[in-house]
Amino acid sequence: MxxxxxxxxxxxxxxxxxxxxxxxxxxxxxxxxxxxxxxxxxxxxxxxxxxxxxxxxxxxxxxxxxxxxxxxxxxxxxxxxxxxxxxxxxxNPDKTSFGKYYCALVEGPPSKTFRHPGKLYVPGSPHQHFQNMRSRRKKCKTCPIRV
Structure with missing residues (x-):
């Protein structure tokens, strides 16, 4: 080490x-x-x-x-x-290539909608999620989270 x-x-x-x-x-x-x-x-x-x-x-x-x-x-x-x-x-991902995978660890839901640089928490949906508001391709990427 x-x-x-x-x-x-x-x-x-x-x-x-x-x-x-x-x-x-x-x-x-x-x-x-x-x-x-x-x-x-x-x-x-x-x-x-x-x-x-x-x-x-x-x-x-x-x-x-x-x-x-x-x-x-x-x-x-x-x-x-x-x-x-x-x-x-x-x-060019395929079944044998490596890739990027993201996992976030959170403790409990926020009480209100909040903003984080480039992200918006949207409560009230079946799967509460973050939306990336700064995508290079101008599309929002959504990452489901479980609370």
Missing amino acids: YHLSSKTPLHILYEDTQIIVCVKPPGIATQTRSTGAPDMVRLLKQHLYQINPASGEPYLAVIHRLDQPVSGLLVFAKTPAAARELNRQLQ
Whole structure:
């Protein structure tokens, strides 16, 4: 186990010569342009460099991102060929490809309709749900939740 800081462990669930799968804790960015802020790319590159310092700066491709406040699994490619294949799988999913799946854990329903950046809680339907109001394709994406 490697450490993001003295308080936050870096959990690598799977690693081989092509990919790394890790848990991104809440509060850490997947990737940032700030030079001083910790992010998963920088921390994983440090991990890879510690394993093999003779190879120089490691290659690490971001396959998908998670917002900074949330936690979840991230997949990174360690080679350009792995990056191409993983991106192909995300763009053209089939029964053997990997994909993105979201799960939210909430405790009880809000008492009134509330807004969260980009999301609207809509009570009163058989399946209370969040609607993503900022879709690139200008369509609302709905994620059913159970309360």
